[in-house]
Amino acid sequence: MLDFGFSEILLTSAIALVVLGPERLPKVARQVGNWMGRARAMARQLSEQLEREVSADELLKAQTKRLEASMTPRMPASPFSAGPVPETPSHAPVVAASGADSAAPSPAPHAEPPHPHNE
Numbered sequence: 070m071l072d073f074g075f076s077e078i079l080l081t082s083a084i085a086l087v088v089l090g091p092e093r094l095p096k097v098a099r100q101v102g103n104w105m106g107r108a109r110a111m112a113r114q115l116s117e118q119l120e121r122e123v124s125a126d127e128l129l130k131a132q133t134k135r136l137e138a139s140m141t142p143r144m145p146a147s148p149f150s151a152g153p154v155p156e157t158p159s160h161a162p163v164v165a166a167s168g169a170d171s172a173a174p175s176p177a178p179h180a181e182p183p184h185p186h187n188e
Contacts, residue, residue, distance in 0.1 A: 102125075
């Protein structure tokens, strides 16, 4: 932050001794030390708060990603385990019922659904 060498500190102390005098210099030095300590504590608290905010933001993003991932439908691992079998296969013929036969439906032949690798 501030880079003071030994010569700068010695020169500043000599000037402060001449300006303030030997009676007030210890009191002023003590106050300046207290202010510096407070400033360092505030800077440390600020950096810790910023780190907490950044980590909280990262946690929120990770949680949002996990929530979105759990809500999206997943594709099945195998094409053979893909959901329910359709009731009427697309290759089965559709027969329209006529007047008298509409009261008693005819039994439909059993057909298996087409497999993706056979099409």
